[in-house]
Amino acid sequence: MDIPEALACPVPILTHDTVQLAHGAGGKLSSEMIDKIFLPRFTNTTLEKMEDQAILENPGGRIAFSTDTFVVDPIFFPGGDIGDLAINGTVNDVAMSGAQPKFMSVGFILEEGLPFEILHRIVLSMEKAAKLAGVQIVAGDTKVVNRGSCDKLFINTTGFGFVPDDVHISAANLKPGDKILLSGTVADHGMAVMTSREGLSFQSKVTSDTAGLNHLVADMLQVSKDIHAMRDPTRGGLATSLNEFAHSSQVGIQLFTDTIPVKENVRGACEILGIDPLYVANEGKLLAIVPTEIAAEMLVAMQANPLGQAAVIIGEVTDKHPGIVALRTGLGANRIVDMPVGEQLPRIC
Amino acid sequence: MKYLDEFRDPVVAKKILAEIHAVTTQPWVIMEICGGQTHSIIRNGIDQVLPKEIELVHGPGCPVCVTPLEIIDQALEIAGRPDVIFTSFGDMLRVPGSHKDLFMVRSEGGDVRTVFSPLESLKIARENPDKEVVFFAVGFETTAPGNAMAIAQAAKEGLSNFSELVSHALVPPAMETLLSSPSNRVQGYLAAGHVCTVMGWDEYDPIAKKYEVPIVITGFEPLDVLDGILHTVKQLEAGTHHVENRYTRIVEQGGNKAAQNIIRDIFEITDRKWRGIGEIPVSGFKITQKYAAYDAELKFEVTDIHTEEPEICISGVILQGLKKPHDCPAFGKECTPQTPLGATMVSSEGACAAYFKYQRILDN
Numbered sequence: 001m002d003i004p005e006a007l008a009c010p011v012p013i014l015t016h017d018t019v020q021l022a023h024g025a026g027g028k029l030s031s032e033m034i035d036k037i038f039l040p041r042f043t044n045t046t047l048e049k050m051e052d053q054a055i056l057e058n059p060g061g062r063i064a065f066s067t068d069t070f071v072v073d074p075i076f077f078p079g080g081d082i083g084d085l086a087i088n089g090t091v092n093d094v095a096m097s098g099a100q101p102k103f104m105s106v107g108f109i110l111e112e113g114l115p116f117e118i119l120h121r122i123v124l125s126m127e128k129a130a131k132l133a134g135v136q137i138v139a140g141d142t143k144v145v146n147r148g149s150c151d152k153l154f155i156n157t158t159g160f161g162f163v164p165d166d167v168h169i170s171a172a173n174l175k176p177g178d179k180i181l182l183s184g185t186v187a188d189h190g191m192a193v194m195t196s197r198e199g200l201s202f203q204s205k206v207t208s209d210t211a212g213l214n215h216l217v218a219d220m221l222q223v224s225k226d227i228h229a230m231r232d233p234t235r236g237g238l239a240t241s242l243n244e245f246a247h248s249s250q251v252g253i254q255l256f257t258d259t260i261p262v263k264e265n266v267r268g269a270c271e272i273l274g275i276d277p278l279y280v281a282n283e284g285k286l287l288a289i290v291p292t293e294i295a296a297e298m299l300v301a302m303q304a305n306p307l308g309q310a311a312v313i314i315g316e317v318t319d320k321h322p323g324i325v326a327l328r329t330g331l332g333a334n335r336i337v338d339m340p341v342g343e344q345l346p347r348i349c
Numbered sequence: 350m351k352y353l354d355e356f357r358d359p360v361v362a363k364k365i366l367a368e369i370h371a372v373t374t375q376p377w378v379i380m381e382i383c384g385g386q387t388h389s390i391i392r393n394g395i396d397q398v399l400p401k402e403i404e405l406v407h408g409p410g411c412p413v414c415v416t417p418l419e420i421i422d423q424a425l426e427i428a429g430r431p432d433v434i435f436t437s438f439g440d441m442l443r444v445p446g447s448h449k450d451l452f453m454v455r456s457e458g459g460d461v462r463t464v465f466s467p468l469e470s471l472k473i474a475r476e477n478p479d480k481e482v483v484f485f486a487v488g489f490e491t492t493a494p495g496n497a498m499a500i501a502q503a504a505k506e507g508l509s510n511f512s513e514l515v516s517h518a519l520v521p522p523a524m525e526t527l528l529s530s531p532s533n534r535v536q537g538y539l540a541a542g543h544v545c546t547v548m549g550w551d552e553y554d555p556i557a558k559k560y561e562v563p564i565v566i567t568g569f570e571p572l573d574v575l576d577g578i579l580h581t582v583k584q585l586e587a588g589t590h591h592v593e594n595r596y597t598r599i600v601e602q603g604g605n606k607a608a609q610n611i612i613r614d615i616f617e618i619t620d621r622k623w624r625g626i627g628e629i630p631v632s633g634f635k636i637t638q639k640y641a642a643y644d645a646e647l648k649f650e651v652t653d654i655h656t657e658e659p660e661i662c663i664s665g666v667i668l669q670g671l672k673k674p675h676d677c678p679a680f681g682k683e684c685t686p687q688t689p690l691g692a693t694m695v696s697s698e699g700a701c702a703a704y705f706k707y708q709r710i711l712d713n
Binding site for chain 1: 353358359362393394398465571705706707
C-alpha cells in the first residue's frame with residue numbers, strides 16, 4: 001500500500017512554525033532548521049561532513065557545469081512545485097551536454113514567515129527528484145530575508161557531471177540533412193503554471209511535465225554518441241531553442257506540417273488564451289539534432305523510455321534560409337517561426 | 350479538437366483553394382476586417398497560396414492597433430496612481446504610449462494586472478474596497494457586452510470603486526470611411542465574424558448596396574477564411590454585391606439580442622479617434638450619463654490628455670489597406686516587435702507584427 005507522503009514524512013517539530021529572520025543568522029535556530037529540514041532529506045557522506053565546501057573525486061575529462069535560479073509563482077502547480085523544478089531544471093541543463101549530472105549545490109532564499117510545512121513539502125519533492133535523477137546534493141546555503149523582500153522562497157541550484165570523451169554536443173553542430181527529434185508534447189509546463197496562477201480564474205487540468213531527462217539522454221547515447229545538438233526547450237519554448245540552433249550553426253531549420261505534438265487540454269488552453277504552444281515553456285522535454293542515418297533508431301530508443309514515449313521527428317536541418325526556422329503549413333505555404341519578443345500575452349479577442 | 354480541427358482540415362482547404370483558382374479570372378482587392386483573420390491568413394500562409402490576381406489587404410480590426418495614443422497615455426496616467434489597481438487584457442500592456450507602456454508603469458510601482466474578463470476586475474474591486482479598480486475596456490462590438498455587463502453588475506452591487514477606461518470602436522462606420530476615401534482600393538470585404546455574432550448583419554446591407562461591394566461574413570479558421578474569400582470572389586466575378594453569411598455556425602441575422610440590450614443600456618454611440626486613421630463620426634461607444642460614475646476618464650479627470658501620433662509610422666496607411674507592411678522603409682529595421690514605432694507592430698494581431706513574425710523568407 002502506498003503511504004501518503006505527508007504521513008510517511010510528517011513535518012519535523014521545530015521551535016517555530018514559520019521561518020524567522022533568526023533562522024538565517026547562523027545560530028541555534030539555523031542549525032535546527034538545517035538538522036531537521038534539510039540534512040535528513042539531502043543526506044549523503046559528503047554533505048554530512050558539514051564542511052564549508054564539498055570535496056569531490058575527479059575522474060578526469062571534461063566537466064559540464066550549470067546553474068539556474070527558480071522563482072516560479074505559484075510555488076505549487078499541477079504536476080510539480082518549485083522544488084522538483086529546481087532539481088530537474090539543473091539536471092536537464094547538465095544532461096543536455098551528454099553528461100550524467102553527479103553533484104549539485106542548493107541555495108535557498110526564504111521569506112520571513114514562510115511556514116515550515118511548505119518548506120518541508122518542497123524539500124521532500126527535491127529529495128525525490130534528486131533520487132530519481134541519481135544526483136547528490138553536496139553543498140547548500142540558506143538565507144532568510146525580510147517579509148516582502150522575496151516571494152515565499154527562491155531556489156538556486158548548481159550542478160555538474162562528466163562528459164564522456166567521445167560526446168561533442170553543441171548548438172553550433174547542426175549540419176544540413178540532420179533530423180530534428182522532439183521527445184514529446186510541448187507547452188505542458190507553461191500552460192500549467194499560467195492557468196493556475198493567482199488571478200486567472202481558469203479551470204484546467206493541465207499539468208506540468210517537469211522531469212529529469214538524464215536517463216533518457218543515457219538511453220539515447222547508447223544508440224549513438226553522434227548526437228549533434230541537444231537542448232531542453234524551457235523558457236521561450238520550442239521555437240526559441242530551434243532559433244538558437246539555427247543562429248548558432250548558421251543553418252536553416254525546416255519543420256514538417258502538423259508533427260509537433262500538443263496535448264488536447266493544453267491546446268484548448270492555448271486556443272482560449274490566444275497563445276502559440278511553440279513559444280510556451282517545457283520542463284521535461286528535449287530536442288535532439290542527429291544525423292539522418294541514425295534518426296530512426298534514435299527515435300525508437302527515445303520512445304522506449306517513459307519520458308520519450310511520444311517522441312517524433314519534427315523536421316530537418318537545411319542549407320536554405322540560414323538562421324531562420326520555417327514551418328510548412330497545412331496549405332503548403334512556408335512561414336517563419338520567429339523568436340518571441342517578450343512573454344506571450346493573452347489577446348483581447 | 351472538436352469545432353477546430355474540422356475547420357483546419359488541409360484536404361478540404363486545398364479543395365476550396367482549387368475552387369478559388371478556378372473561379373478567379375481577373376485581379377481583385379479584398380480586405381479582411383478583423384485582426385484575428387489577418388493572423389490566421391499569415392499564420393497559415395493563405396496569402397502565399399491564393400491566385401496571384403487576389404490581393405488581400407489587412408483591415409483596421411485590431412483593437413490594440415486602433416486604440417489612439419492619447420487613450421494609452423490616459424491609461425498610463427491612471428495606472429501610475431498609488432490608489433489604483435489597473436486591470437487590462439494582456440496585449441494592451443506592451444502598447445507604447447508617448448513615453449512608456451503599462452509594463453514600465455508596473456516596474457515603477459504601479460499595480461497593473463492582467464485579467465481575462467472585466468468580471469475578474471469586478472472581483473478585484475470587491476476584494477480591495479480601499480483601492481480604485483480600473484478596467485481598460487478596449488475592443489470592438491465583440492468585447493462590448495462583457496464590458497457593459499461589468500458596469501451593470503457594479504451598479505447593481507453598488508461597487509463604487511470600479512470604473513472602466515473605455516475605448517470602444519465600431520466596425521461598420523470604419524468600413525464606410527475606407528470605402529468613401531478617394532484612394533480606396535478595396536473591392537470586397539470579409540466581415541468580422543465575431544462582431545456579427547453580437548450585432549448581426551443588418552448594418553451591412555446599406556453599405557454593400559451604396560458602395561457596390563460584396564460583404565461576406567467570415568470566420569477565423571483557415572477553412573472559414575478560404576470559404577469567405579471564395580464567396581467574395583464569386584460575387585466579384587459575377588458582379589453582385591450583397592451581404593452573405595458564411596459563418597453560419599455562429600452568426601444569426603439579428604445577432605445576439607441580449608448582448609445588444611446590455612450594450613444599449615450602458616453605452617451610447619459617440620465620435621471616436623482611430624489610431625492611424627483619425628476621427629470617424631459615430632464610430633465608438635462611450636458610457637452613458639446614467640453610468641458616468643463608472644467612467645474612469647471622468648473619475649480620474651484625464652480628459653485633458655491629448656496626444657498627436659508620431660509622423661514616421663505609416664500604420665494608418667496600412668490599416669487603410671493602401672500599403673503593405675514591407676512597403677514601409679522602417680519595417681524590420683527601426684520598427685520591430687521589440688521596438689515598435691506604431692501599434693500595428695505591437696499587437697500580435699497587427700498586420701506589421703504578423704508580417705514580421707511569419708513572413709520574412711522567402712523562398713518556398
